[in-house]
Amino acid sequence: MEKLMITGGRPLHGTVSISGAKNSAIALIPAAILAESEVILDNLPILSDVAVYAEILEDLGASVSREGSQMKIDPSSIKSIPMPNGSVKKLRASYYMMGAMLGRFKEAMIGLPGGCNFEPRPIDQHIKGFEALGATVTNEHGSIYLHAKELRGAKIYLDVSSVGATINIMLAAARAKGSTIIENAAKEPEIIDVATLLNSMGAVIKGAGTETIRIEGVSELHGCRHSIIPDRIQAGTYMIAAAATRGDVLIDNVIPKHMEAMTAKLLEMGVHIEELDESIRVVGQRNYEAVDVKALVYPGFPTDLQSPMTSLLTQAEGVSVLSDFVYSSRFKHVPELARMGAKIRVEGRSAIIEGSKLNAAKVKATDLRAGAALVIAGLTVEEGVTEVGGVEFIDRGYDNIVENFRHLGAEIWRETE
Numbered sequence: 001m002e003k004l005m006i007t008g009g010r011p012l013h014g015t016v017s018i019s020g021a022k023n024s025a026i027a028l029i030p031a032a033i034l035a036e037s038e039v040i041l042d043n044l045p046i047l048s049d050v051a052v053y054a055e056i057l058e059d060l061g062a063s064v065s066r067e068g069s070q071m072k073i074d075p076s077s078i079k080s081i082p083m084p085n086g087s088v089k090k091l092r093a094s095y096y097m098m099g100a101m102l103g104r105f106k107e108a109m110i111g112l113p114g115g116c117n118f119e120p121r122p123i124d125q126h127i128k129g130f131e132a133l134g135a136t137v138t139n140e141h142g143s144i145y146l147h148a149k150e151l152r153g154a155k156i157y158l159d160v161s162s163v164g165a166t167i168n169i170m171l172a173a174a175r176a177k178g179s180t181i182i183e184n185a186a187k188e189p190e191i192i193d194v195a196t197l198l199n200s201m202g203a204v205i206k207g208a209g210t211e212t213i214r215i216e217g218v219s220e221l222h223g224c225r226h227s228i229i230p231d232r233i234q235a236g237t238y239m240i241a242a243a244a245t246r247g248d249v250l251i252d253n254v255i256p257k258h259m260e261a262m263t264a265k266l267l268e269m270g271v272h273i274e275e276l277d278e279s280i281r282v283v284g285q286r287n288y289e290a291v292d293v294k295a296l297v298y299p300g301f302p303t304d305l306q307s308p309m310t311s312l313l314t315q316a317e318g319v320s321v322l323s324d325f326v327y328s329s330r331f332k333h334v335p336e337l338a339r340m341g342a343k344i345r346v347e348g349r350s351a352i353i354e355g356s357k358l359n360a361a362k363v364k365a366t367d368l369r370a371g372a373a374l375v376i377a378g379l380t381v382e383e384g385v386t387e388v389g390g391v392e393f394i395d396r397g398y399d400n401i402v403e404n405f406r407h408l409g410a411e412i413w414r415e416t417e
């Protein structure tokens with residue numbers, strides 16, 4: 001097991017280039033199953049979750065090769081094989097195998113997904129979508145069985161605008177007979193990225209990025225080449241780190257439009273921001289104002305940045321209230337930050353954060369974004385060495401995190417426990 005060691009107190013300076021989006025990558029890789037020929041994905045992040053997904057496709061008989069940030073997937077010899085255990089259990093997003101296999105083979109058998117368990121994460125909306133398309137879905141001995149004689153287009157209203165359910169329904173409906181309409185669809189940029197790939201493969205999907213998505217099913221999809229959008233959560237994490245250390249950092253290879261909620265909150269706190277075409281410069285200040293943050297679905301403030309934001313808000317003067325309206329109890333980072341001297345209390349779905357100086361401590365990441373929050377907290381500590389355990393969670397979502405922070409002047413290194 002590895003841990004991260006951080007000697008903080010150094011303002012970050014320089015440029016960091018953001019890799020492709022994890023939450024797109026882990027939907028685009030399974031989407032490739034729907035094609036009959038080679039799909040090439042560019043700008044892929046180097047992450048353990050991506051490697052696990054490549055293993056899943058290889059286990060099914062696909063040929064997968066990877067060079068740097070490019071992955072070639074030839075799904076032509078893929079077979080419908082049950083996947084009750086193994087790699088699928090390691091990954092939350094293995095649920096996309098349901099939509100992809102259903103679309104291609106009209107059947108799938110897959111173990112219930114693993115991944116970051118910061119709170120119960122139901123998949124009822126995914127299942128409701130598959131059933132509406134004509135599939136029978138049963139849950140036996142911890143595995144989900146999906147089967148359809150034929151997939152038929154349908155009108156599906158999502159009770160919650162779930163990212164996963166929206167993508168999963170698009171995957172299955174892309175090769176169904178007739179039209180599917182998803183109402184109250186999620187609008188996150190990763191949904192548009194998946195629709196763009198599917199359309200390049202020959203699918204007919206309109207309205208991705210709005211709350212109504214229309215899919216005209218086609219009988220066959222072909223290979224293509226696609227470049228993944230930049231990771232807005234990774235970008236936001238570096239923006240927060242730059243502000244928290246009172247540094248001056250250019251975050252490069254981003255789509256500034258995707259960062260609007262983040263940028264607006266930093267400006268409100270008093271951080272200086274310069275927006276360029278494909279980059280954002282964040283210049284930290286000595287004093288920050290306390291602010292209230294509400295994590296919502298896109299284009300609201302992203303839930304995936306609420307834990308890192310908690311660390312920044314410990315650096316503000318006064319009391320901030322951070323509420324998460326996507327996940328009601330995503331606060332496992334709070335007791336760890338408290339070990340570092342943070343004054344935070346959780347009330348319902350809100351964390352109430354009083355500005356305070358943090359001190360070095362031994363803490364543990366319990367999920368990916370909690371891990372990012374602890375690293376940022378460690379970077380602000382002026383004396384001593386902060387130890388962050390649970391690095392395997394952080395490596396699931398941050399491409400080259402240690403190298404990137406070192407390049408920006410941080411004193412951070414890995415040690416084996």
Ligand code: EPU
Pocket residue numbers: 023024026092093116120121122123124125126127160161162163164165186233303304326327328368369397
């Ligand atoms: N929900 C349901 N039923 C469902 C699906 C979701 O009630 O069938 C609820 C969830 O419990 C949650 C809300 O709907 O309260 C939103 O969940 P969503 O389905 O949108 O989340 P997800 O698709 O499981 C993705 C990202 C998460 C990110 C959320 C929200 C992937 C693999 N994961 O999860 O990313 O937090 O969208 O934006 O794309 C992360 O990167 O750290 C991460 C957890």
